[in-house]
Every structure is written in structure tokens, then in C-alpha cells.
Amino acid sequence: MKNLNLIRKLAWNFAKKTNVPFDDLFQEASIAYLEALKNFNPEEKVKETTYAWKCIKNHLIDYCKNEYKFQSTFELMDNWPREKHPRIELELALEEKIDNWDDKAKEVVEMVITNPKKYLGSSPKFKHITGTPKERVKEDLRKKGWKHKEIQETVNFLNKAVPTL
Numbered sequence: 001m002k003n004l005n006l007i008r009k010l011a012w013n014f015a016k017k018t019n020v021p022f023d024d025l026f027q028e029a030s031i032a033y034l035e036a037l038k039n040f041n042p043e044e045k046v047k048e049t050t051y052a053w054k055c056i057k058n059h060l061i062d063y064c065k066n067e068y069k070f071q072s073t074f075e076l077m078d079n080w081p082r083e084k085h086p087r088i089e090l091e092l093a094l095e096e097k098i099d100n101w102d103d104k105a106k107e108v109v110e111m112v113i114t115n116p117k118k119y120l121g122s123s124p125k126f127k128h129i130t131g132t133p134k135e136r137v138k139e140d141l142r143k144k145g146w147k148h149k150e151i152q153e154t155v156n157f158l159n160k161a162v163p164t165l
Contacts, residue, residue, distance in 0.1 A: 003049060007033050007056065014060045020067050025060060032059035101161070104146075104154045108137060 011029040015022040036055035040048055098106060118136060134155060141151045 003033065003052060006049060006053060010053070010056050010060060014064060018064050018068070020064055024067075025063070028063045029056050029060060032056040035059075101157075104150060105157055105161070108141070108154055108158060111140065112137065 007029045008026065011022055011025040014025050032055055033052055036052040040051050098109060138151050
């Protein structure tokens with residue numbers, strides 16, 4: 001590959017300034033170089049190496065940003081004490097409570113946990129989801145063949161057992 005030193009130099013510069021390994025950066029820079037060659041237009045009044053340099057640099061900046069976000073998210077989660085993490089606290093509290101519940105209540109909780117976007121919240125991205133979370137749960141339970149009395153008893157039980165949800 002011609003211009004290998006160009007790729008190596010950019011990857012090395014980024015490796016020194018970030019905590020991303022050189023091998024990963026070199027691989028990404030090589031991919032970006034090949035993309036730059038594919039998109040290069042010789043009729044433009046710019047040298048191939050200048051164009052490649054810009055493309056590789058921009059690609060590595062994006063790559064490092066994504067790596068940083070990914071790493072910092074997991075570092076935050078790893079550094080947060082397990083017992084203090086709100087989601088883990090909720091899961092542990094629910095686990096203790098759920099063990100004593102009947103199968104119908106467990107089924108509803110499992111249904112909500114496996115599809116939280118549908119049952120717990122809606123955002124502009126989910127405009128097709130209508131009704132309140134309880135209405136959506138009740139509708140799906142009806143589709144599963146649950147009778148009205150079973151649904152009402154289970155929902156009432158869950159309202160009392162987990163008032164925050």
C-alpha cells in the first residue's frame with residue numbers, strides 16, 4: 001500500500017493523544033485511506049495525499065469520539081458501586097418481591113421488562129404507541145386470552161406491590 005507512512009503517522013499521532021490503542025487506530029486509518037482513494041476525484045485541484053490526510057484525520061476523530069463515549073459509559077458504570085446503582089437497586093428490590101408473587105403477576109412483569117419502550121414510555125420516536133402504559137398492558141393481556149377479572153386483579157396487585165411503577 002503506497003502512503004503507508006501517512007497512515008502510520010496519523011494513527012501514531014492519535015494514539016499519543018488518546019488512550020485508544022495504536023493497532024486499532026492504524027486499522028481504522030487504513031480503512032479510511034481506502035475509502036478516500038475510492039472517493040478521490042483527480043480532476044479536483046488537490047493532491048491525493050492531502051485529500052487522504054483530511055479523510056483519515058476526520059475518520060479518526062469520529063472513531064476516537066465514539067470510543068471515548070463507549071469507554072466512559074462503561075467506566076462510569078464500573079466505578080459506580082453496585083449497591084448504589086439505581087437500576088441495580090430496583091432490580092434487586094424487585095427480585096426479592098417477585099419471588100413471592102403468583103405466576104400471573106410474574107408474567108406481566110416479564111412482559112414489561114422484555115419490552116420497556118412499549119409499556120413504560122413513549123417518546124416522539126414512538127408516536128405509533130398510543131394509550132397509557134396500563135392500557136397497553138391490558139390490551140396485550142386481552143390478546144393473550146386473559147379474562148377481564150384476571151387482568152384487573154393482577155393490575156391492582158401490581159399497583160399495590162410496586163407503587164412507583
